[in-house]
Amino acid sequence: MLSKKNKEAFFNPLSKDNPVLVQILGICSALAVTASLEPAIVMGISVIAVLAFSNVIISFLRKTVPTNIRIIVQLVVVAALVIIVQQILIAYNYDVSKKLSVFIGLIITNCILMGRLEAFAMHNSPWPSFLDGIGNGLGYTIVLLIVAFFRELLGSGTLFGFHVIPQWCYNHGYMDNGLMILPPMALITVGCIIWVHRSRNKELQEN
Amino acid sequence: MEELNLFIKSIFIDNMIFAYFLGMCSFLAVSKNVKTAFGLGIAVTFMLVVTLPINYMLNKYVLQEGALQWLSPSLAGVDLSFLALILFIAVIASATQLVEMAVEKFSPSLYASLGIFLPLIAVNCAILGASLFMQQRDFGSAGTAMIYGAGSGIGWLLAIVGIAAIREKLAYSDIPKPLRGVGIAFIITGLMGIAFMSFLGIKLG
Numbered sequence: 001m002l003s004k005k006n007k008e009a010f011f012n013p014l015s016k017d018n019p020v021l022v023q024i025l026g027i028c029s030a031l032a033v034t035a036s037l038e039p040a041i042v043m044g045i046s047v048i049a050v051l052a053f054s055n056v057i058i059s060f061l062r063k064t065v066p067t068n069i070r071i072i073v074q075l076v077v078v079a080a081l082v083i084i085v086q087q088i089l090i091a092y093n094y095d096v097s098k099k100l101s102v103f104i105g106l107i108i109t110n111c112i113l114m115g116r117l118e119a120f121a122m123h124n125s126p127w128p129s130f131l132d133g134i135g136n137g138l139g140y141t142i143v144l145l146i147v148a149f150f151r152e153l154l155g156s157g158t159l160f161g162f163h164v165i166p167q168w169c170y171n172h173g174y175m176d177n178g179l180m181i182l183p184p185m186a187l188i189t190v191g192c193i194i195w196v197h198r199s200r201n202k203e204l205q206e207n
Numbered sequence: 208m209e210e211l212n213l214f215i216k217s218i219f220i221d222n223m224i225f226a227y228f229l230g231m232c233s234f235l236a237v238s239k240n241v242k243t244a245f246g247l248g249i250a251v252t253f254m255l256v257v258t259l260p261i262n263y264m265l266n267k268y269v270l271q272e273g274a275l276q277w278l279s280p281s282l283a284g285v286d287l288s289f290l291a292l293i294l295f296i297a298v299i300a301s302a303t304q305l306v307e308m309a310v311e312k313f314s315p316s317l318y319a320s321l322g323i324f325l326p327l328i329a330v331n332c333a334i335l336g337a338s339l340f341m342q343q344r345d346f347g348s349a350g351t352a353m354i355y356g357a358g359s360g361i362g363w364l365l366a367i368v369g370i371a372a373i374r375e376k377l378a379y380s381d382i383p384k385p386l387r388g389v390g391i392a393f394i395i396t397g398l399m400g401i402a403f404m405s406f407l408g409i410k411l412g
Contacts, residue, residue, distance in 0.1 A: 024389055027231035028332045071329065072300060079293045087289060102339035105292050109332040111232040183226055184400030191386075191393030198385035205384050 009120070009132040013139035019112045020143040020190070021197050022204060026112035029103050030144055031186040037160050040148035042089070042096045043103065044141030050081045050107055051116060052133035058121040059129035074117050075108065082107045112140060147189050155180030210354050217358030220407055223333045224366040225400035230333030234367055235392055237321070244371035245364070246317045250306055250325065252360025254334050258302050259356035260349040262295050262338045270294065288342075295338045296329075303329040333363055370396060 019025045026047075033043045057077050065073050086104050089097040097104065107113070116136055121129040152158055157165040157176045165174065179185055198204050223229045230251065237247050268277065270291050275282035307325050311318045318325065328334065337359050346352045373395055382391050 024235055025232060027235065028228045028336075031228040031231070071326065075296055075300060075329075076293065079296055083289060083292055086292075102336060102343065105339050106229070106332050106336055108292060108296055109330040109335045111330065114330050182404065183228065184397040184404065186228070187393050187397035187400060191390050191397065194390040194393060195383070195386045198390065205387065 006128050006131050009124075009128050010135040013132070013135040014142065015139070015197075016201065018139045018143065018197070019115070019136045020140055021194050023112075023115065025115045026110045026140055027190070029106055029110055030140065030147070031183070031190065033100055033103055034144055034148040034151055034186055034189075035155070035181050036152040036158070037145065037148045039096055039099045040144045041141075042093065043100060044137070044144050046085045046089070046104060047107060047110065047112065047140055048134060048137030050078065050085060051113060051137045052130055054078050054081055054113060055116060055121040055129040055133035056126045058117050059124060059126045062122050070122070071114075074114065078113050078117075079108050112136060143190075143193065146193060147186060150189055151180045151186065155185075210351060213351065214354050214358040215409065217355050218362040218365065219403060220409065221359075222362040222366060222403055223336070223359050224363060224396070225403045227336060229336040230331045230363055233328075233331055234363075234370070234396075235389060238367055238371040238374055238392070240375060241368060241371045243317075243320045244367045246314075247321060247328075248360075248364030248367050250310065250321070250328060251331060251333060251363055252357065254299070254302055254306060254328055254331075255337055255356035255360040256353055257306075258295075258299050258334060259337060259341055259352045261298050261302075263341060263346065263349045263352035265294055265298065266291065266342050291339075291342060295335060299334050299338070300329045333359065366399070369399060373399075 013019055017023065020027065020030050029043060029047075033039045054074070054077050058074060061073065061077075082105065085107070086097070089100075089104060116132060120132045124132070149159070153164065154177050157163060165176075220226070224231065224234055233247065238244050266288075269275065270287045272286035272288065273283050275285050275287075303326060306328070307318075310321070310325065337356055341352050341355060344355075346355065370392065374392060377391065377395075386394075
């Protein structure tokens with residue numbers, strides 16, 4: 001059930017083989033939804049769900065799908081799952097689904113999905129694929145949360161919409177940095193996270 | 208005038224990369240030299256110009272609520288807009304196949320240098336993203352949608368050529384080791400984004 005290989009499939013993506021920081025997959029949505037924590041968490045959960053289930057489905061189909069039409073098959077499976085997630089969000093959490101706007105739909109073209117389906121689910125049985133999906137989804141969510149934490153804290157002084165920076169700071173002249181909310185700072189934040197991550201994991205550095 | 212405004216706006220202000228981060232994956236992976244980056248930029252622009260009007264038509268005459276009225280009045284209440292994702296991605300995937308064949312025939316050297324990223328245009332978020340934005344914004348005609356596509360594509364092309372040129376020069380600079388490669392590319396993209404923000408508020412006519 002949890003052999004060494006399965007554990008690797010689950011734990012590697014959390015840090016050493018992180019989809020965003022190391023494999024450089026799924027950047028688009030990772031940056032766009034991270035202006036505050038709430039949409040980031042919803043996005044993370046949606047990606048985990050879609051990734052885990054599409055990995056399982058493709059892994060079941062891996063022997064029956066001819067290789068030259070596999071991309072289309074993968075796209076259809078993923079698109080169907082994303083539509084389900086989108087409809088659920090619209091039904092139960094309309095505000096957040098408005099905030100995420102097109103980015104839920106863009107999970108389809110999130111490279112993490114295609115990357116994992118091609119690299120893992122096409123060659124492995126359903127259970128490890130499921131773990132790989134959950135692991136990669138979690139790795140993605142962690143990065144999303146770190147970026148969103150800094151952007152929301154420094155940008156608007158709140159976490160999950162609650163004010164955390166005490167009033168006396170403002171009285172002494174502290175100001176929220178509006179630049180953090182704007183798109184370019186997301187890129188710079190991720191750049192800095194990569195910097196920290198690679199200085200701790202020397203084997204990942206490029207020459 | 209309205210169209211020109213939209214065109215300029217989609218190139219500079221609503222830039223696919225700097226404002227929405229769409230198409231970042233291939234943006235970071237293929238931006239190591241200017242020539243390849245330019246080729247990919249052209250391919251993406253072409254794809255946008257081709258797919259946006261098609262998707263606009265699909266949206267207007269098949270997907271929207273009441274869009275099927277032209278078939279028979281009894282279909283006026285049908286709303287198929289939840290199928291948008293699947294239809295759009297199908298159009299994009301088949302258009303990619305077409306572009307791939309064209310590039311292979313007319314420019315084998317570009318075909319070889321783009322490698323895996325040519326078929327991956329199908330999953331380039333910039334293209335699906337533009338279709339989804341188009342659906343949200345309710346453009347007046349297929350022509351406007353095409354102009355929006357052309358503008359977004361050219362904006363993407365400018366961005367990728369710009370960063371490729373900077374990265375070529377970066378090879379000679381002394382960057383801290385953990386930051387080399389992707390890390391610095393992110394930070395530079397961010398700085399370029401801040402520069403592009405200076406276009407905010409431009410309005411023509």
